[in-house]
Amino acid sequence: MIRDLMKILGPKHDRDVKIYLAWLVAYSLLQGLAMVSLVPVLRAVLTGEAGAAWRWLAVVLAAVVATCVARYQQAMHGFALSLITLTSLHRRLGDHVTSLPLGWFSSEKVGRLSRSATNGTLMVTNVTAHMLTPLVSGIVTPATVATAMLVLDWRLGVATWVCAPLLWLTHRWAVNSVGRGEELTDAATTAAGNRVVEFARDQQVLRAFGRTTEGYRPLEDAIENQKTAGRTLLLMAAPRLLANGLGVQLAFAAVIAFGLALVVNSAIDPVTLIALIALTARFTGPLAEVAAHSSMTRMAANALRRLASIVDEKPSAEPVVSRPVTEPGEIELTDVRFGYEPGHPVLNGISFRVPARGMTAIVGPSGSGKSTITRLIMRFFDVDSGTVSVGGVDVREQSTKDLMAQLSVVMQDVYLFDDTLEANIRVGRPEATAEEVREAARIAGVDEIVDRLPGGWATRVGEGGASLSGGERQRVSVARAVLKDAPIVLLDEATAALDPENERYVQRALRTLMDHATLLVIAHKLPTVVAADQILVLDGGGIAECGTHEELLALNGRYTAFWNERRRTQGWRLVSSEETK
């Protein structure tokens, strides 16, 4: 738990944690000593030695004052650490997450991150403020008392130490069951949370297929799993926690019974026994408190471990020195093998070169790995073997900043921030002047959207660009690429037909981009394919054919089949629309 806490707070706060722990241990030790010093007081009172009683009372007082000072110090340091956790953990998580490879961001991981960043952080804030104190004092104070018992009466001391491992074992047994149960409920809660988000996001599809009234099976299953996990936690943990509390009281009773047996056999005088019973009663208090806090402590330990596991995730390997680009605008893949999961290769030793300037189109059946190629070029994932070079240099030898400076990306799923159109275009190059932003907007046809919006340039576009149509969002994305003016543009052409107006704007912007950039297009439309300087036909994890449109048609192979298929589909559409007029 402490190791995880240090990990998530970072090395900068190691010293703060150590000072806090030192005060906490000092407080727990002093608390034990204060309890022990009560024994001679009691003994003196019971035997009527007034002078000794006053002397020992002074010792008790001194021990109590020292305990209070240590308690105050540990509480203040604990609260200070809590504050540090609250203010710095989100930043630390944010900084770390931005260094992770983009392949890490699956919906399951993002769901877990969001739960850790909210509930987890609150839980961790409580660790130093409240939770560690009963845990540490619940171990150190009884250990101090039990050691002192050895000095006061070795037989009762040994009896107390014999109980300790048994108590520890029942405690671990109870706490581990809480931990396991909590892991199950956390996984089930994360899954249910993800399903709720999916249910809300996909309302359009669900309603279109009438799936909202009869219920959405995956969500119902996830909620049912969550209930089962909660019940399992309760059934697993409650009896064991009860047994743990009972164990503490039984140990207390056993030590008293043993002491009484010693008195009966005249091995110890009754006065000492009464004093030691008073001490044993104080001894069980902190233990009972550990038992009472054990489930919360275990949950906090799990939250700490989950946060620590995020901080432990390896950032993308960045080179010590980023190698400068040697062939601006060029992309080359050499014998690249890659799969998302071991044993399921997507690309099987693929090699091709995209020369600077001009347009290269990638075509191929769905699932053949077209988008995967663009992800490898952007280094969202690292190849299993082979090399991906951008600008003449292996992407692994370039810093993310240098690599991304060479690339503009226009994907099908355009995400817009809930901000103005201007701010959304400016994402392409934040330092661009207002004129440059307007010029990029004009080239991509965004100015025409602005004219129609009630607030003009100042209109907010809603979360994800919800107030714009798909075609309009793509125009904004193209404007970003125009503004960025990177030497390479990766474009995933929209599969859905854009209306002629959007199509015209997007094509015009692409021609502008092509004037001084390399265009690598995942092409879905025949005019784009025909206009390409080079066409790569992807199939079976490799390049099946490569050449210009004419060269590939002459081969009469896969490309010809693809071409004929697309023309037939397009022809069918034309006829169909004619007929409906």
Ligand SMILES: Nc1ncnc2c1ncn2[C@@H]1O[C@H](COP(=O)(O)OP(=O)(O)OP(=O)(O)O)[C@@H](O)[C@H]1O
């Ligand atoms: N994040 C991922 N994790 C696991 N497998 C994936 C992931 N992304 C894609 N795949 C799998 O990799 C294969 C290639 O996917 P990719 O998206 O590159 O195909 P594509 O040719 O772009 O398809 P489409 O034309 O339908 O977009 C597919 O079998 C797909 O299921």
